[in-house]
Amino acid sequence: AQSVSQHNHHVILSEAASLELGCNYSYGGTVNLFWYVQYPGQHLQLLLKYFSGDPLVKGIKGFEAEFIKSKFSFNLRKPSVQWSDTAEYFCAVKGNNNDMRFGAGTRLTVKP
């Protein structure tokens, strides 16, 4: 089964700073990759996804992620964060078995 690791447990940034959240996965087959965001008190929302094609994926709210197959990584980036980006971010991997595995999550706090 696939597994996912997120390197950062809690990231604190000031507004306008650049963001990169790490995500590495372990799975030998073809994967679908996702980043979800969970704002305080709200349910999971899909930020972006990678199925195939261009490894640089653009999502909502200015987020993007790059799939690097050789590194088994799918890091999330945003050039300039806002206070409203404060949330929990989850990387997820889905393999051929159709079930999704989540990373432990990274809490992002953006100071105004």
Next chain:
Amino acid sequence: GAVVSQHPSWVICKSGTSVKIECRSLDFQATTMFWYRQFPKQSLMLMATSNEGSKATYEQGVEKDKFLINHASLTLSTLTVTSAHPEDSSFYICSATPGTMAYEQYFGPGTRLTVT
């Protein structure tokens, strides 16, 4: 489109009682539904996968007799926590996959269960 609802959003029950949580796909048919459990400040842990009309597949360590899953229709799956105990208190989240799009899961808002 692709909205998933859960009911109730919050439930408190006494130890030893059973609680049923519903998960509905509102605007699509969900061939497959997933149940997750999320502890405070932790990630989602997959509990089981259910396909409409068949028995659920439980993850290792999840008691199938305690967490009963029924997926009787293409728009409804239920999770029943039987003989609940305080350690079952958690946030339960379901997701659903449209029948024609096997890749993407749509998540419900979750149900917070507190067992006293």
